[in-house]
Amino acid sequence: MIIQEHITLAPHTTFKIGGPARFFCSVSIDAELLEAVTFARNKNAPIFILGGGSNILIDDQGFDGLVIKIEMMGMEKIQDLGGQARFKIQEIHQEAIVDEKQKRSVDEKKVIVSVAAGERWDDFVDYAVEHGLYGIENLSAIPGTVGAAPVQNIGAYGAEVSQTILAVHALDTRTMKFVGLTNGECQFSYRESLFRKEKGHYIITRVDFALGRRGSVNTEYKDVQEYFLKQNITSPTLKQVRQAITDIRWGKLPDWKLWGTAGSFFKNPIISAEQFLKLKKKYPELPGYPEPDGRAKVSLGWILDKVCNARGLCKGNVCVYEKQALVLIAKPGATSEEVVVLAQDLMRMVKEKTGIVIEGEVEWVN
Ligand SMILES: Cc1cc2nc3c(=O)[nH]c(=O)nc-3n(C[C@H](O)[C@H](O)[C@H](O)COP(=O)(O)OP(=O)(O)OC[C@H]3O[C@@H](n4cnc5c(N)ncnc54)[C@H](O)[C@@H]3O)c2cc1C
Structure with missing residues (x-):
């Protein structure tokens, strides 16, 4: 493993913004990961774990520590579960990383696929769909790596990755031991997990997914329904859903x-x-979706567009995307400062108009 110095991080991110990392390395096996973490400890340097760089904003000043890029590769169908599924799982996960609730939910129709953290997420979705495995097709075309998917519990079009995760394998940086965490232990919720709450505690090396051998596709989202209506398709296949998304x-x-x-x-x-x-009275068309605890998840894209009129708003080289107000786009030459100033303006506008305090999904690395 080679530790490089003063590596510009902008090309390692989809924002294409950001200064250099003091130290930078890529790891493709567990031993290299241990070596990298030990190096940072000896230098007293903070660590940042990098996947595909699609959910981060690197500061213009860069990162004064060690950036570890996860490049562990490999995809393996561990077990195509037959009738004795409940017993076989116990054999596969000898370290008891499957909890009781999951043992019941993993039935004979499931296939367990274990995927290394550095694999591209969308390559895995493609693999699953090609092999007729249900559960992640609605998460098609999301950039990034498999290892980062549990971190913010990626979600789209009515699906969340946590619905298919059986176990997450990781390096526990407090004990320097490799551990397995059950789905329950990962504390998944909307764009949240243990890995976001306890930043730096775990470095994910592999994720086990339980996918359906048989299943039904989820086409409940309006856009998806309209897509198939236009194409005159009444019972879309797994492949057609992936294509539609x-x-x-x-x-x-x-x-x-x-x-x-x-x-x-x-x-x-x-x-x-x-x-x-209260907001519905003022803005009758505001889209909202009930949460299990009685609260409501509201569409921020709609608020930014219809209430704040933010589409196309720019700060220097950074703008609110014309087609979707929840998305910011950066033109060549954009800086992290411009992104932060625009984001703060949007937060203030939403607070003033609706009273809602909004939270970033993208992580600012500084
Ligand atoms: C055009 C576009 C569309 C997107 N659409 C969606 C969407 O529909 N739904 C959605 O949920 N997200 C979406 N995203 C966000 C992003 O793709 C996901 O959050 C993705 O999972 C990030 O993966 P990454 O490998 O790029 O992670 P990075 O950006 O590299 O890292 C993100 C976070 O995860 C941590 N991390 C990365 N790998 C590991 C690891 N192995 N172990 C521990 N921590 C790790 C990092 O330290 C960081 O905190 C979109 C992004 C873009 C650019």
């Missing part, structure tokens, strides 16, 4: 290979039922 996303989101962006910059806020009803 990919087409819809490309129509709505900026091409991150051309523009700097990290997708949705903010989380959709979850507010009390009372606050939602």
Whole structure:
């Protein structure tokens, strides 16, 4: 493993912004990861774990520590579960990383696929769909790596990755031991997990997914329904759903290979039922979705667009995307400072107009 110095981070991110890392290395096996963490400890340097760089904003000043790029590769179908699924899982996960609740939910229709953290997320979705495995097709075309997917519990079009995760394997940096965490232990919720709450504690090396051998596709989202209506398709296949999601996303989101962006910059806020009803009186068309605890998740894209009129708003070289107000795009020459100033303006506008305090989805690395 080679430790490089003063490596510019902008090309390692989809925002294409950011200064240098004091130290930088890529790791492709567990031993290299241990070596890298030990190096940082000896230098007393903070660590930042880098996947595909699609959910971060690196500061113009860079990162004064060690950036570890996760490049562990490999995808393996551990077990195609037959009738004795409940017993076989116990054999596979000898370290008891499957909890009781999951043992019941993993039935004979499931296939367990174990995927290394450095694999591209969308390559894995492609693999699953090609092998007729259900569960992640609605998460098609999301950039980034498999290892980062549990971190913010990626979600789109009515699906969240946590619905398919059986176990997460990681290096526990406090004990320097490799551990397995059950789905329950990962504390997943909307764009949240243990890995975001306890930043730096775990470095994910591999994720086990339980995917359906048989299943039904989820086409409940309006855009998806309209897509199939236009195509005159009444019972879409797994492959058709993947294609639909990919087409819809490309129509709505900026091409991150051309523009700097990290997708949705903010989380959709979850507010009390009372606050939602008040806002609904003022803005009858405000989209909101009930949460299991009685609160409501509201569409921030709609608020930024219809209430704040923010589409196309710019600060220097950074703008609110014309087609989707939740997304910021950076033109060549953009700085992290411009992104932060625009983001703060948007936060203030939303607070003034609706009383809602919004939270960033993209992580600012400084
Ligand atoms: C155009 C576009 C569209 C997007 N659409 C969606 C969407 O629909 N839904 C959605 O949820 N997200 C979306 N995103 C956000 C992003 O793709 C996801 O959050 C993705 O999972 C980030 O993966 P990454 O490998 O790029 O992570 P990075 O950006 O490199 O890292 C993100 C965070 O995860 C941590 N991390 C990365 N790898 C590991 C690891 N192995 N162990 C521990 N921590 C790790 C990093 O330290 C950092 O805190 C979109 C982004 C873009 C640019």
